[in-house]
Amino acid sequence: MKYEWFIGLRYLKAKRKQTFISIITIISIAGVTVGVMALIVVLAVMSGFEKTLKEKILGTHAHLVLLKVGQEGMDHYEEVAKKVERVKGVVSAAPFIFNQVMLSSESNVSGTVLKGIDPDRVGKVTELAQNLKAGHLEDLKRVQEGELPGIILGVELAKHLAASIHETIQVVSPLGTMTPMGMVPKMKRFRVVGTFYSGMYEIDNTLAYISLESAQKFFNMGASVTGIEIKTDDIYQVKQIGKAIRREMGYSFWTKDWMEMNRNLFSALKLEKIAMFIILVLIVFVAAFNIISTLIMVVMEKNKDIAILKSMGAPSKGILKIFIIEGLVIGILGTLLGTILGLGAAFNLEKITVFVEDLFGFKILASDVYYIDKLP
8 A cells, every 4th residue: 555545544543632633523424424314315306296297287187289270169070080090100099178267066166177078099199098086987988868967076176176086076167158137157967977086286277078979969069179189108208299299280270389388387396406406515615615614623723743744755746645645535435334324214205294294293294285195
């Protein structure tokens, strides 16, 4: 072992008279450890938030939506869907109807987005079938003679309305009919046949599904629909696929992708991620300055040792290496410990979260405030 390494490692251990230097060294290692650990855990959580939000949004909504310019409805939608499915990058397409209504039960009222879907094809563009907590998509179209049409509610919406399976609720549309007394809202009774859970409070509290046929009758749309939902083979190529669809369909059609529809949410998340990264890097810089202050104190303490080494012929570079080695050992040791603890915390975050919540008796992420209810 070269003398620089021998002396540098030896200086990490303090003699009885230099206990203070040893404590400062331990604090410096701990500072780097905490900084690196915090950096890993926070970036892991922020990345997890982004990934989970994408999964939840794309589990409920399609990758792309095709709409008709300047028209309330889209006629000949079956031909349009077949034409869209021939475009490269498109996996499947399904028609939908989208409108705002008011739902009322015996105990409560709620403003809701009502979506008409084709139960046979919606599973090809979204993950609604996997998100169902009760009932089946087929129940929307299984309407016996004299029975009410079915409706599927988000779990939070069902709780708000106090509506359970097989109960009846009233759907009220603001797009009613004109009478001599003025506009009269259109009302129709539906039977709750299922509930779904997307994991996002905003969606579970504001979305309900009925069959495409029921929506066409209720909104007086005849044989037309609002648009076509599209699933692509690559969620990050939706803009290019959207352009290809518009070229194929002509100027009277336009598309909206999942990035555009959720731009504000993901922009805010990206900004927060960058801000947190900068803040945590500053914490690591503080830990680095701790190492520098430790080395300065060691140099001041070792004046006599440096003089002896110089008199024995040690060059200035050799003496500099001694203290660089000491700083490197502190930095590398702190980084390794921080990485191990950070990865350990990130992989077991859910257990740690539950333990903290049970210990202090509070919910870290309340589902009615945040988009998701646990740290991913």
